[in-house]
Amino acid sequence: MTIDSKIQVRNVNVYYGNAQALYDVNLDIKSKEITSLIGPSGCGKSTFLRCLNRMNDVIEGCRVEGNITIDGENIYSKDKDPVLLRARVGMVFQKPNPFPKSIFDNVAYGPRIHGLAANTTELREIVENSLEQAGLMDEVKDRLNESATGLSGGQQQRICIARAIAVSPEVILMDEPCSALDPIATARVEELMGNLSINYTIVIVTHSMQQAARVSTRTAFFHLGHLVECDETNKIFTTPNDKRTEDYITGKVG
Amino acid sequence: MGNGKTNTELIAKSLEKRHRRQTRLKYYGLFSILLGITFLIILLGSITLNGYTALQQTVVQISVNISPDKVFDDNGNISEEVMYNTNWDGLAKKAFRQEFPDVVDRKEKRKLSDLISSNAGYDIKWMVSQNPSIVGKETKLWVKTSDDVDQLLKGRLTVNVPEEQRRLSNSQLKWVKNLTDKGIIKKQFNTVFFTSADSREPESSGILGAIIGSAIAMVVTMALALPFAVMAAIYLEYFAKPGKWTDFIEVNINNLAAVPSIVFGLLGLAVFLNFFELPRSAPLVGGMVLSLMTLPTIIIASRAAIRAVPSSIRDAALSLGASKMQAAVDHVLPLASPGILTGTIIGMAQALGETAPLIMIGMVVFLVDIPTGFTDAATALPVQIYIWSDSAERAFYERSSLAIMILVLFLITMNLLAVLLRKKFEKKW
Numbered sequence A: 001m002t003i004d005s006k007i008q009v010r011n012v013n014v015y016y017g018n019a020q021a022l023y024d025v026n027l028d029i030k031s032k033e034i035t036s037l038i039g040p041s042g043c044g045k046s047t048f049l050r051c052l053n054r055m056n057d058v059i060e061g062c063r064v065e066g067n068i069t070i071d072g073e074n075i076y077s078k079d080k081d082p083v084l085l086r087a088r089v090g091m092v093f094q095k096p097n098p099f100p101k102s103i104f105d106n107v108a109y110g111p112r113i114h115g116l117a118a119n120t121t122e123l124r125e126i127v128e129n130s131l132e133q134a135g136l137m138d139e140v141k142d143r144l145n146e147s148a149t150g151l152s153g154g155q156q157q158r159i160c161i162a163r164a165i166a167v168s169p170e171v172i173l174m175d176e177p178c179s180a181l182d183p184i185a186t187a188r189v190e191e192l193m194g195n196l197s198i199n200y201t202i203v204i205v206t207h208s209m210q211q212a213a214r215v216s217t218r219t220a221f222f223h224l225g226h227l228v229e230c231d232e233t234n235k236i237f238t239t240p241n242d243k244r245t246e247d248y249i250t251g252k253v254g
Numbered sequence B: 001m002g003n004g005k006t007n008t009e010l011i012a013k014s015l016e017k018r019h020r021r022q023t024r025l026k027y028y029g030l031f032s033i034l035l036g037i038t039f040l041i042i043l044l045g046s047i048t049l050n051g052y053t054a055l056q057q058t059v060v061q062i063s064v065n066i067s068p069d070k071v072f073d074d075n076g077n078i079s080e081e082v083m084y085n086t087n088w089d090g091l092a093k094k095a096f097r098q099e100f101p102d103v104v105d106r107k108e109k110r111k112l113s114d115l116i117s118s119n120a121g122y123d124i125k126w127m128v129s130q131n132p133s134i135v136g137k138e139t140k141l142w143v144k145t146s147d148d149v150d151q152l153l154k155g156r157l158t159v160n161v162p163e164e165q166r167r168l169s170n171s172q173l174k175w176v177k178n179l180t181d182k183g184i185i186k187k188q189f190n191t192v193f194f195t196s197a198d199s200r201e202p203e204s205s206g207i208l209g210a211i212i213g214s215a216i217a218m219v220v221t222m223a224l225a226l227p228f229a230v231m232a233a234i235y236l237e238y239f240a241k242p243g244k245w246t247d248f249i250e251v252n253i254n255n256l257a258a259v260p261s262i263v264f265g266l267l268g269l270a271v272f273l274n275f276f277e278l279p280r281s282a283p284l285v286g287g288m289v290l291s292l293m294t295l296p297t298i299i300i301a302s303r304a305a306i307r308a309v310p311s312s313i314r315d316a317a318l319s320l321g322a323s324k325m326q327a328a329v330d331h332v333l334p335l336a337s338p339g340i341l342t343g344t345i346i347g348m349a350q351a352l353g354e355t356a357p358l359i360m361i362g363m364v365v366f367l368v369d370i371p372t373g374f375t376d377a378a379t380a381l382p383v384q385i386y387i388w389s390d391s392a393e394r395a396f397y398e399r400s401s402l403a404i405m406i407l408v409l410f411l412i413t414m415n416l417l418a419v420l421l422r423k424k425f426e427k428k429w
């Protein structure tokens, strides 16, 4: 257990009703780097990711057992408010889901509800800064008041990233953020993730092993609800410890 | 491969049969639709045929010379008091009888006077108060005829029966003919119908009182049902923990939507009138009862509308740290509102046509005044229709049909609005 691990996951079991989706997961996620979660579909990657911002709470019948700490605080303890947690741990979803509102209002929503800006000038600054960080400012600066749903898929996804950044989270969770995007948009988002990892701890679920190899420092491999192994991305893709990992990355299963 | 036929032949044969069956079913369907439309046309057609004539009222011209002392006080000012003491009815009748100076017999004179509306005097009084300059000189005024003359000229009175079975006697028919020949009797647009409340005399009765009564009740219904329904829908969709209790509530909301409206009327009578001692016949109470009745409809529509908003929108808000309530109010409700509004309009249209619960709480009253507030006694449009359709005079029956046309017009407009709203805001995600 290293000192700089931002998130510590201990003995996490997740159930959907009576069906168990995750078995005894233990994982350390390091601060300010990108961790990829890979594995065949249905192995529990999304379920695991949703544990980290307690979005599983809103799923009917979902039960999480175990301990998850961020900066040493147990996020599942009784006195912790999931609403506050989600301001610290942002999320980007598989399918771009901008609000059917203007670009500005999309990005400004988080700061508004949390009262992060004292006045409209500050709010504008936050919005512009977030769009800047999301690498979108040049493309949308003339149409901040136009609907976000009119943008291309790649732009919409970057709006969603900007919207998450605007709340100044410490951790950003991304669930297959590029699966609905074309290769060019994907490249842009990947580049963006690289830049963001300087300031944010990023956990990304991906079904593309190439993407995991390109963007992440560490990679965790899930299989049938078990975390098989987690190590330096290089090591996972060249000399994995487990036979199941090797089979998966060499394309024998999956 | 029976009978040595190939598969293709067998299929072709059965196909022919299947096609015939399909055609037959298609015609059955078409037939039922046509049947439905036919009955609708017959219904609307007969109501229109019965009702359109009520758009006109027969009036007759009389010549009056109202002496100033019947209107003005000693100072020459128009005076309510002086006018109150004037026998306007006599004045109108006398003026009308001048058209037939040779009628002298007392009984015949009465019959002659019966040809004009018994409210003709009031009408003259009203004309004078509107325009005092007609006083003190010979003036020609158009006053309403009695409903029998009106119906006669509209061809709605049976005349080829013995005199004693007729509403109008031989001499009365003769006088009307005389008036027609002189050209001083005519039909004009029935303004009264759209500007007054009910009256004992058909020619003075109108629908406005009932429309206003309905409108006040609808405002109350909307103001109560919409917020409660939306809150209930949000609770059930977002906060209720699934379990026995929630199931119980759900089942009962659906049951409530199926409860006959008269039961809501009884409830209103027992709770609002008898227990809380709210005023009888008040559109406030009517609206409250109707809101109970429409509540389940709007709840069900609101829940469907909320559920139709993709959960990705809610998740996006939650993932930013919005509370459930913020996610619902900031993002889901605005997107669900066209659906909620559509459901509300349909619920309101239902409520507008309801009669039974309003009768239970005493909104079936004879009122010559137009209601002006939530607690004034009032009737409603469908109740007015019910009252008129029950009365003996042919002229009321005609007005009842016209009132139905107006009610149907309101309902069609509301439903059309709902359809247009749905079309306009129909979103695909």
Ligand SMILES: Nc1ncnc2c1ncn2[C@@H]1O[C@H](COP(=O)(O)OP(=O)(O)O)[C@@H](O)[C@H]1O
Binding pocket: A016, A021, A039, A040, A041, A042, A043, A044, A045, A046, A047, A048, A059
């Ligand atoms: N909302 C849910 N309700 C019930 N079961 C679910 C739900 N979400 C996921 N699961 C189940 O949990 C398991 C893991 O799913 P998921 O985390 O979505 O996998 P992945 O993201 O790796 O494809 C699967 O077997 C899936 O069927």
Ligand SMILES: [Mg+2]
Binding pocket: A045, A046, A047, A175
């Ligand atoms: Mg997934």
